[in-house]
Amino acid sequence: MRLSEHTYRTVSSIRGPLIFLNRVREVRFGEVVRIIHPEGGSLEGEVIKIDGDTVLVQVMGETRGLDTGSAVIFSDAVKRAPLSVEVIGRIFSGSFAPLDNEPPYIPERWGAISGAPINPVARARPQDFIETGFSTIDALNTLVRGQKLPIFSCAGLPAKEMAAGILRNARLAGGGQFVVVFVALGLTHHEYSYYMDVLAGMQGGFAAFINRAGEPVIERLLAPRFGLAVAEYLAFCHAMDVLVLITDMTNYCDALREVSTAREELPGRRGYPGYLYSDLSSLYERAGRIRGLAGSVTMLPVVTMPEDDITHPIPDLTGYITEGQIVLSRELHQQGIFPPVDVLPSLSRLMQQGIGEGQTRSDHRQLANRLYRHYSRGRDLRRLEAIVGRDGLSGKDRQMLDFADVFERELVHQGNVRRTVAESLDTGLALMQRFALEG
Amino acid sequence: MSGTITGIAGPTVTVDLKGLRMYEIVLVGKAGLTGEVVRLERERAVLQVYEDTRGLAVGEPVRGTARPLTAQLGPGLLGGMFDGLQRPLEKLLERDGPFISGGSSASVLDSPRQWHFIPVKGPGDRVTAGETIGQAEEGAFRHLVSAPRDGVLASLAAGSYSVCQAVGSYDDGSPISVCQEWPVRSPRPCRRRLPPTEPLVTGQRVVDFLYPLARGGTAIIPGGFGTGKTILEQSVAKFSDVDLVVYVGCGERGNEMAELLEEFAGLNDPWTSRRLMERTIVVANTSNMPVAAREASIYTAVTMAEYFRDMGYHVLLLADSISRWAEALREISSSLEEMPGEEGYPTYLASRMAGFMERAGVVETMNGTVGSLSMILSVSPPGGDFTEPVTQACLRTAGAFLMLDASLAHRRHFPAVNWFQSFSLYEQTMVQHFSRIVDAGWTEARRRCRTLLQREEALREVAEIVGLEGMQEQDHLILHSAERIRLEFLCQNAYSEDAFSSPEQIMAMMNRILADHERLEGRLAAGDTLEAALGKGGDEHASQ
Incomplete structure (x- = not known):
């Protein structure tokens, strides 16, 4: 030594x-x-x-x-990160330099930025319902505390409005607030100022790590690690419920590719390094809860799918690691539907634990399954309708087509109105009743 | 033997230690990280280190151990949860807290727990390697203790022992304990291998009825993300008709492992009504745990599985997902600067995979009993594209292919096993078996079920051209019955009572659907319309 x-x-x-x-x-x-x-x-x-x-x-x-x-x-x-509760309310660069003209704080301790893997037996199963205010999430793809649920967007879709909506509206069961750790990777100034406005209005407090589009690429590999080291510290040493919003993971992966190429490593699919999966999981897997500790790290990464392609390595590997995905659709966006969530490819793997009696409502699971089934049937029939025409369909099928339309216009679409989960479920129930559908 | 570190690149560490052997375990650095020799040169050796190498410095000491990576085999494994190097995770949690730090060594062996041992051999008996010499009581489980090698016993006594205490000795004085070690990369021996003849009942209708698996066989479950690989693997782990399950979470989610542990602790084995966890061993190397240990984890798991097979048990090894293992192999290969094959995977991917899958099988054990080791491996093809190297390498050796279909999953049809492209090479033998044991009509019911599904597919294409209105009543009936097969029979909700179906229930359910179909066919032949024949209640039923 x-x-x-x-x-x-x-x-x-x-x-x-x-x-x-x-x-x-x-x-x-x-x-x-x-x-x-x-x-x-x-x-x-x-x-x-x-x-x-x-x-x-x-x-x-x-x-x-x-x-x-x-x-x-x-x-x-x-590399270590300075950790302290003083981090709340502060804004830093991607390499942890203060951007808010305040002096650096005195850390309570230093923590390795790559963290250490949580022992699988120490993990507590994520199961507490989080109300996001969006029906497509709360009713159909429920988010729970300690989950990692990415938003798969396409260029030009309102992912930031949706992420902002979740930041503003997310409530824990019992009404608790989140502390937000916001990590911006390669953000344009326009997006940056939008998010900063949103964060300023947050009551629960936030810490931000900002790397803008013109700033060093390599910082994009550091910023999420700093953010997560801080999140883990606040969650597991100070029992806070932390929501980590990382946008945009596509910029992270591109930075990784750039560095990997400079190191003359063997490129994998689309030039991304072969260890992209392991590298991404070293970030995503830091979400979770620990048995016997009160806090939690919930993660909401935003991934912009290049060429709108869900099989592109970035969304593909992300989907393999995260516990589901919220997929935005260009088609719905063009119809003016907000949030433009396509519920069919969307999924929340941890939903089963977070719904039902004691969490949301006893009819939640059954209602969600039925809504899915009918909407999916309606969507299937749209393809058929395009070929044989509406008249070629039976009366029952025409009804399913109408159901799919109304489902998108009334349940998916909600504009900027926050819905409680009860309102979301009631909207769904009303739809089923209107079409006299029992199941 | 000692030396120092001369170079570090990710998990690959170069040392100047001489006299090492290939695949020997080396303790690296002051922290004592575990590494394995993967390349030897005259003056230096290249190690693959199983833990995070961050913070390791050049010049730190390294020490050879003169033994390969081994698994410890003995009582106390059941219900346990280990990492890829067989370190007990519960013990690490007690000692190091909720986060895993590097260089932590803990073993199954240092447990103070006592086992009651009852010998079946006595002093003076000549024993052969693998022959049963006694039995340790592990709850309700009969844990057979075998002779580690050929020889004559000098002593063997009943009593309570911890795993490291000698229960007896050979006539040359060498001790025998209830526990043994085995190098994980070498298959354990057997007298001979037997063909798979018995079915592996999984309780999943689509598998047992359409693509039956065999005890001692292998199956792969490829599917893109969100197609339900993990849920299917876990359902099979819960309900399979086997004595023991080894579940490997290989490079997957930590929360899934937590979920599995919690669920298994509260569930009973449907065949014996004992706690599920009592028949399960979990090996967990989640995606953020070190890659090299992920590569080793499947070997650690299969060695434990073989150990129980050698006691004459039916063991099922489930790995989720073998693609993550292949990726670990690729990562290590690339840090060794080996020449890459297809998509950067090393050219030995297929042969390593085949070597691993060949460890499955039905065997006559060294003790003369019959045991089996079956494998079900999930595959995560990038972009859901089945032409990628890992799926293709698996296909060469796998006995069954249960293809998960993303379009079925989007429609919430689970398990999303595609019923046209999946296959099982055990089909003929197993169908004969079911026909003999369960119901003589099994073969015929399968044929009719398949025909209906095939006719439905063909009719759907027609419907896209002429419209549903333009089709005959007979065709509508086929669509109706095929839909019932899909929704009532092939779909199976893993979160409800329906999660498990015995072969008898499967048969009854299929017979019910086929009988209804036959009855309706009769009504149509008599001139009724389908709508009339179904009546109002029937139609609503079908729309579910």
């Missing part, structure tokens, strides 16, 4: 965000280094490969202006 920082001036090459150093001794994998910029200031970096005395450092920021004479200081420590 080295007891002090070591400085080396042995940079042998600089390639994109990577620096190679020679003749470095006793370095740690994952060690944080500081690179002194010839024009003043410094950059942070992380050791990502060691081969004998040759070390590969990934620079967190632009390497523009660096030269091979630059000094590199090895810290003998891995």
Whole structure:
């Protein structure tokens, strides 16, 4: 163990965000280094490969202006996040520098940003109902405390309005409020100011980690880890219910691809590295609850599906890790329906535990199943209708077609009105009664 | 033997230790992380480390252990939950708290729990390796203790022992305990292998009736996300007619494991009414736990499964999902800078997979009894595309293919097993078995059920052209009955009473639908319209 920082001036090459150093001794994998910029200031970096005395450092920021004479200081420590409840109400950059002109706080402790996996036997099963105010979620794809449920959007769809709606309206059973950790990855200034307005109106408090579109790509790999380290700390050391909103995970994955390519790693599907699944799960799996502890981390990542393609590696791997997905539809959006949630490919895997007697209402499960069945039947018939025409269908089938239309217009569509779960279920029940459907 | 770390790249660590053997376990760094030798050169060795290497420094010491990765086999495994290296997770929780830290070693063996041992052999008896020498009482379970090798017993005594205490010894003085170790990458021996002849009853109608599985057989369940792989695997784990289930959560969700544990703790085995957890062993290496341990987890699991097979039990190994194992293999291969094959997977993917799946089978054990090890593996093809390398590699060796269909899942038809593209190579033998044991009409009912489903598919295509109105009453009847088969028979709600159907219930249910169909056919032949024949109540029933 080295007891002090070591400085080396042995940079042998600089390639994109990577620096190679020679003749470095006793370095740690994952060690944080500081690179002194010839024009003043410094950059942070992380050791990502060691081969004998040759070390590969990934620079967190632009390497523009660096030269091979630059000094590199090895810290003998891995990347840690300063943790404290003081983080609530603050806004930071993607590398945890304050953006709100307030001084940094004094941390209660430091925590490794990559965290440690929760022991599977220590996990408590997520099962407490969260009311989001949206019928398509509350009634049909119920979110529970400790779940990770992504929003799969397409370019141009109102994912941010929907995410904002959830932030504003999410209530725990019993009316408790969430503390929000907001992680912005590669956000445009327009989106950024929209979200900041929403956050300012939150009562439960928030902490934000902001990386905007023009800021270093590599910070996009750090910001969610900082955010989650903070979320875990607030949840499991201070018993808070934390809602982590990460937008947009597509920018995260693209940043990972960029770095992986610079490291000359073998590309997998669409150029994304082969470890994309493991890397994404190291973020998503940090959601959850722990037996015997009061807090929880609930995660709501936003994924913009490139080319509207749900089989693209990013939504695909996300869907394999998360406990369901809320899928937005361009078709519904064009009809002016908000939120434009397509309930058929949407799913909440943890719904069964969060509904029914004691959570929502005893008729919830049966009602949701029936609504699904009839709507899905109506949607199937639309394809048939396109071929044989409405007249070619039986009276009963025509009724199902109408049901699907009304379902979209009245149950899915709700504009900016918040519905309680009882109102959502009653809307569904009224639909069933109007069409005289029993089940 | 000791040396130091010379290089680190993710899970791959290079050391300057000499005298190591391939696949030997090495303790790495001050924290004592577990690593396995995967490449040897004259001056250095490359290790695959099973834990997070972050914070590990060049120059830290490494130490060889002179033994390969092994599993500890003995009483106390049942009802347990382990990580990919067989560390008991409950024990880690007690000691380290809710988060798993690196370098934590804990083993099944250091348990102080006492087991009552009753010998069936005595001093002076000559025993062969694998022969039963006694029995340990593990609840209601008969846990057979076998001789670790050939030899003559010098002592063997009844009494209470902890797993590491000797219950007896050979005449050369070497001790025998109720526990043994086995290298996880080598299959355990058997006298001979037998063909699978008995069905593996899963309680799932679509599987048992249309695509029956065999004890000692293998099956894969490929499906995109949200198609219900995990629910189907868990249902099979709950209801299968086997003595023991080993469930591997390989690179999947942590919350799912919590759910499984909670559910299994509260449920009874439908065949014996004992607690489900008493017949289950869980190996959990969730997606955020180290990748190398994920690669090892299926071997750890299959070794435990073989151990119980060798006692003459019927064991079922469920892995969710084998794709995550293949991805771990790919990650390790790429950090070793090996030449990639298709989609970056190493070229040995198919042979490793086949080697693993070959460990399933019906065997005559070294003790002369018959045991079986069946495997059901879920596959997560990227983008739901079944032409990808992992699904294809599995297909070469799997005995049954239960394809999960995303369009069925979107319609909330679960289990979403596609009834046209799935197959079971055990079909003929198992159908004969069911016809003999359950009902002589089994074969004929299957034929009629399949015909109805096929006719429905053909009629749907016609309907898309001419419209439903343009079709004959006979055709409407086929659509009606096929719909009933789909909704009442093939769909099975995993969250209700309906979650399990015995073969007798399956037969009764199918006969009911087919009898109704026959009756309605008769009415139509007599000139009635379908609507009239069904009456109002029947029609509503069908729309469900």
